[in-house]
Amino acid sequence: MSDARTPSAAAAAAPARPYDALLLLSFGGPEGPEDVVPFLENVTRGRGIPRERLAEVGQHYFLFGGVSPINAQNRELLDALRKDFAAHGLDLPVYWGNRNWAPYLVDALRELAADGHRRVLVLATSAYANYSGCRQYRENLAAALGQLREEGAPGAAELRLDKLRHFYNHPGFVRPMVDHTLAALAELPEPVRDGARLAFTTHSIPNALADSSGAPDDPARGAPGGAYVAQHRETARLVAEAVAEATGIAGRPWELVYQSRSGSPHTPWLEPDICDHLAAVHADGAAAVVMVPIGFVSDHMEVVYDLDTQARAAAEELGLPVSRAGTVGADPRFAAAVRDLVLERAGSARGERPARCALGALGPSHDLCPADCCPALAPPGRGPVPRGSAATSAGNPPPAAAGADWKD
Numbered sequence: 460m461s462d463a464r465t466p467s468a469a470a471a472a473a474p475a476r477p478y479d480a481l482l483l484l485s486f487g488g489p490e491g492p493e494d495v496v497p498f499l500e501n502v503t504r505g506r507g508i509p510r511e512r513l514a515e516v517g518q519h520y521f522l523f524g525g526v527s528p529i530n531a532q533n534r535e536l537l538d539a540l541r542k543d544f545a546a547h548g549l550d551l552p553v554y555w556g557n558r559n560w561a562p563y564l565v566d567a568l569r570e571l572a573a574d575g576h577r578r579v580l581v582l583a584t585s586a587y588a589n590y591s592g593c594r595q596y597r598e599n600l601a602a603a604l605g606q607l608r609e610e611g612a613p614g615a616a617e618l619r620l621d622k623l624r625h626f627y628n629h630p631g632f633v634r635p636m637v638d639h640t641l642a643a644l645a646e647l648p649e650p651v652r653d654g655a656r657l658a659f660t661t662h663s664i665p666n667a668l669a670d671s672s673g674a675p676d677d678p679a680r681g682a683p684g685g686a687y688v689a690q691h692r693e694t695a696r697l698v699a700e701a702v703a704e705a706t707g708i709a710g711r712p713w714e715l716v717y718q719s720r721s722g723s724p725h726t727p728w729l730e731p732d733i734c735d736h737l738a739a740v741h742a743d744g745a746a747a748v749v750m751v752p753i754g755f756v757s758d759h760m761e762v763v764y765d766l767d768t769q770a771r772a773a774a775e776e777l778g779l780p781v782s783r784a785g786t787v788g789a790d791p792r793f794a795a796a797v798r799d800l801v802l803e804r805a806g807s808a809r810g811e812r813p814a815r816c817a818l819g820a821l822g823p824s825h826d827l828c829p830a831d832c833c834p835a836l837a838p839p840g841r842g843p844v845p846r847g848s849a850a851t852s853a854g855n856p857p858p859a860a861a862g863a864d865w866k867d
């Protein structure tokens with residue numbers, strides 16, 4: 460077909476249409492000692508983290524000169540995305556803004572709007588369903604856009620933001636993790652390699668937040684751990700199976716464990732902690748452990764401190780050989796996966812039915828978060844969060860602010 464007005468020809472000319480930019484939305488981190496305390500104040504405002512925990516976490520950052528690796532890693536990812544888009548003829552500018560530190564989200568949106576962009580896709584650097592990786596980012600988008608509209612920032616009134624779906628089961632996320640797990644196995648001394656177990660790690664969150672994670676119609680919602688745990692178990696299984704195939708060793712034990720717990724000790728959070736897990740498998744006769752941080756997209760502070768510093772020290776004390784797999788970071792396969800998600804979503808927005816790539820049994824995640832997806836507070840007795848209750852009114856951005864990412 461050569462008619463330039465047919466949808467496919469138009470799509471070939473501007474494959475991301477109707478979108479005109481991509482925003483990388485991340486956590487942010489301090490870039491010097493003087494940033495650490497104000498950064499932690501931003502992260503924990505209104506979240507009830509004990510002061511002692513904050514002082515302790517500040518020390519983790521000071522141990523690294525007050526610099527979190529996360530911003531440099533996001534700059535690398537930006538670079539990889541721009542290279543990948545350019546190499547594949549995708550003319551889509553990429554912007555970057557953070558929740559907790561400069562460059563801030565609100566400034567990125569101001570720039571996007573001033574540059575004339577109107578329909579913007581958002582890649583949040585969080586692969587799984589849960590409040591902090593899903594709804595909290597949507598709240599951040601709504602709040603920043605609300606602020607710009609109040610300011611009367613040029614273009615802000617027309618700006619519409621659509622968050623891309625969760626990508627935990629996309630091959631561009633899973634396959635680099637498989638390679639990195641194989642590389643971490645190869646780092647172990649040869650005699651313990653075949654007996655090494657896999658410990659997949661992710662951020663612990665309060666049990667109540669895990670139980671209510673995901674969309675209300677998600678089969679995992681209501682099961683212990685909700686979509687958060689179900690999705691992590693799926694990624695872990697996919698990686699473990701691919702590692703078994705590559706090594707020819709079937710039945711290597713693996714477990715999903717947690718790290719970076721904070722909050723009150725009286726509130727139950729997901730367990731076991733990686734350090735307790737290392738002690739348990741050591742007592743059980745494990746020869747070695749490979750820690751695989753599937754919960755994170757880059758080797759940021761939770762990885763370089765909580766795993767490489769704290770968990771490694773615990774393993775050393777036990778005399779248990781350990782190694783740690785790298786995260787996806789700026790892997791070109793991940794950049795290509797982002798391009799795939801962009802083109803897929805653009806196709807959907809044009810009313811087409813694009814292939815929606817996902818490995819395993821759970822299928823691709825939803826594009827539009829339904830009203831009670833990943834609520835901030837656990838619904839009492841696991842029922843739906845009542846509309847307009849304290850749990851939702853502060854958190855649920857109105858449709859106008861959250862764009863097509865919000866369905867009510």
Ligand SMILES: CC1=C(CCC(=O)O)c2cc3nc(cc4[nH]c(cc5[nH]c(cc1n2)c(C)c5CCC(=O)O)c(CCC(=O)O)c4C)C(CCC(=O)O)=C3C
Pocket residue numbers: 486487488489499502503506508512513516527528529584585586589591592662663664665719720721722754755759760761
């Ligand atoms: C699920 C999840 C992810 C993964 C998904 C995603 O990436 O979104 C994640 C990522 C990250 N968490 C990070 C840092 C922190 N998280 C904290 C606190 C918390 N995280 C939580 C959850 C998550 N966090 C929760 C439930 C809290 C309790 C307070 C609250 O309910 O909000 C605190 C406060 C101190 C403390 O208590 O640890 C800090 C400093 C950094 C930056 C690292 C760097 O600087 O390199 C990153 C990427």
Ligand SMILES: [Fe+2]
Pocket residue numbers: 588589593594673674828832833
């Ligand atoms: Fe969600």
